[in-house]
Amino acid sequence: MINPKPWPRSRFEHPTLQVARALLGQRLVRRHSHGQRLAGIITETEAYIGSDDLACHARSGQTMRNASMWGPAGHAYVFFTYGMHWMLNIVTEAEGFPAAVLLRGIWPTEGIQIMHANRDAPSRRALGDGPAKLCQALEIDRQWDGVDLCRKDAQLFIESMPAVDEILVTTGPRVGLTQVPEPWKSIPWRFRVDPRKIPAETGGFPG
DNA sequence: GCGACGATGGGCT
DNA sequence: GCCCATCGTCGCA
Numbered sequence: 001m002i003n004p005k006p007w008p009r010s011r012f013e014h015p016t017l018q019v020a021r022a023l024l025g026q027r028l029v030r031r032h033s034h035g036q037r038l039a040g041i042i043t044e045t046e047a048y049i050g051s052d053d054l055a056c057h058a059r060s061g062q063t064m065r066n067a068s069m070w071g072p073a074g075h076a077y078v079f080f081t082y083g084m085h086w087m088l089n090i091v092t093e094a095e096g097f098p099a100a101v102l103l104r105g106i107w108p109t110e111g112i113q114i115m116h117a118n119r120d121a122p123s124r125r126a127l128g129d130g131p132a133k134l135c136q137a138l139e140i141d142r143q144w145d146g147v148d149l150c151r152k153d154a155q156l157f158i159e160s161m162p163a164v165d166e167i168l169v170t171t172g173p174r175v176g177l178t179q180v181p182e183p184w185k186s187i188p189w190r191f192r193v194d195p196r197k198i199p200a201e202t203g204g205f206p207g
Numbered sequence: 208g209c210g211a212c213g214a215t216g217g218g219c220t
Numbered sequence: 221g222c223c224c225a226t227c228g229t230c231g232c233a
Contacts, residue, residue, distance in 0.1 A: 046225070055225070065218065082226050083215030089225090102225060120228095132226050176225050 004159040009150040011158075012073035016092040016099040017189065020047040023090070024193045025164035028106055030138040031155040038114055038138050040106030040128050041161070041198065046174045047189040048089070049099045054184045055177050058098035068146045069098035076156065078135075078145040085132035086141050090149060090158070104131045104175070107195035168197050 004027060012019055023042050030038040048056040048069075057066040057079065068077040069091055077089040077100045089100035106128035108115055115127045115137040128134040135141070140156070149157045171188040 048225075057225080060219075063218080079225085080217065081224055083217075083224090085215095085226050087225060104225085130226070174225070179223075180225095 004161060006150065006154065007074070007158040007160055009072070009074040012090060012092050012150075013094065014092065016047040016049045016101060019090075019092045020045040020101040020189070020191050021169065022163065023101060023103070023158065024169060024191055025198055026161050027109070027159035028103065028134075028138070029110075029157055029159050030140070032111060032114060032139075036111055036114065038108075038111035039159070040108040040110075040134070040137075041195055042103060042105070042158075043107050043129070043195050044103075044105035044190070044192045046102040046104055046191070047092075047099070048102060048174075049189070051098060055174060055180045056098070062098070066098070069100050070096060071146065074148060074150040076140075076144050076147045076149060078140060078142060080142065082132075086135040087131045088135050088138075088140050088144070102131060103134060104190075105129045105192075106134050106137075108137065162199075164193050164198060168193050 023045050026042050027039055028042055032038050051058045058069050062070055065079060068075055071091055072095040073092050075091045077091055079087055081087060087102060089102045091100045093099045108124055108127045112124060118139055119136040121127045127137045147156060148154060170192045172190045173186045173188060174190045177185050
């Protein structure tokens with residue numbers, strides 16, 4: 001049996017594509033009340049890299065909303081969109097360079113009852129198979145923007161799990177980019193793994 | 208299973 | 221005013 005440890009900051013201080021890829025199969029953990037954990041295996045990520053990336057919120061410079069992306073790696077960047085949804089990113093690379101990984105999907109493994117109470121979902125999978133869904137399931141909103149995932153007492157962090165085999169990873173264009181020009185619209189900066197193919201001993205399926 | 212579409216409000220030009 | 225790094229529902233297969 002493995003004894004998972006939280007990712008240290010050094011693991012986020014790498015090129016964003018590497019971090020986005022490496023986060024697949026890792027465990028996202030949210031400490032809830034009464035010592036209860038809400039957690040899931042990360043199944044889908046996207047990279048947003050610098051102000052040259054015209055899909056990245058950093059494209060129009062630093063503002064109040066996106067300031068977290070310029071901060072140190074290993075912090076949360078949480079933003080609000082479509083009038084009702086929150087999205088969770090993890091900041092990457094060097095402080096001063098705006099980049100982050102969007103978490104787009106988890107396979108829930110702990111605290112499933114609480115997640116069902118947090119959002120009306122028809123299945124376990126549907127609790128976390130979307131960037132706004134996982135935020136709702138884990139109760140992530142504006143108050144988590146800028147939070148450090150690498151502190152010893154962090155209430156939100158990544159727990160280290162065995163790396164997912166390269167052969168299980170698929171890539172493709174990032175989702176939901178409508179007005180974004182090429183090459184940014186189609187560049188394959190989205191990473192996915194089928195949780196059913198992650199070995200059970202790593203907590204991938206079915207938990 | 209899949210495509211279309213409306214909801215809804217903050218951020219930016 | 222317009223634009224969203226989305227989601228749930230509805231219609232149709």
